[in-house]
Amino acid sequence: MIGSNAFGYVNVLNKAADASVIRQELLANNLANNDTPDYKRKDLNFESYLKKELKGEEDLDKRVANANLSKLNGSIYTDRANLSYRYDGNNVDVDVEEGYIAENQIRYYTLLQTMTEEFQRLRMVLSR
Numbered sequence: 001m002i003g004s005n006a007f008g009y010v011n012v013l014n015k016a017a018d019a020s021v022i023r024q025e026l027l028a029n030n031l032a033n034n035d036t037p038d039y040k041r042k043d044l045n046f047e048s049y050l051k052k053e054l055k056g057e058e059d060l061d062k063r064v065a066n067a068n069l070s071k072l073n074g075s076i077y078t079d080r081a082n083l084s085y086r087y088d089g090n091n092v093d094v095d096v097e098e099g100y101i102a103e104n105q106i107r108y109y110t111l112l113q114t115m116t117e118e119f120q121r122l123r124m125v126l127s128r
Helices: 005-032 047-054 060-065 094-126
Strands: 042-045 075-078
Touching: 005 042, 005 047, 005 060, 005 094, 042 047, 047 060
Parallel strands: none
Antiparallel strands: 042 075
16 A cells, blocks of 8 residues: 555555455355355455445545555455255355456456546646
8 A cells, every 4th residue: 555645545446456356256256166065155345344434524535534444354254144045055146146246347447447547647746
């Protein structure tokens, strides 16, 4: 992480991109275990950590500047541990997982694009 308030947005976006990479690995693992008896799908909860860290009364710039990045790691959880779609106890739905993978890829590339734009703005300010 870059240690300046000028990079606050980039640091938060970077944590979100890291979470997206972890989630992609979990989703791919879910698909790989589609035929494993008693396997329960896993996912990453990052959004609630982000919302909690960025909540507040002041404007977004101040909330981002004051964000504690060490609290933006997310947590891995077993989704619907008591639910099974099949007799073998597995709860992975291939179509749902593929939808989550597509959604996560779009999120990841959007985060990368936003970081690129943020660096372009910083570069523009510094070049003046």
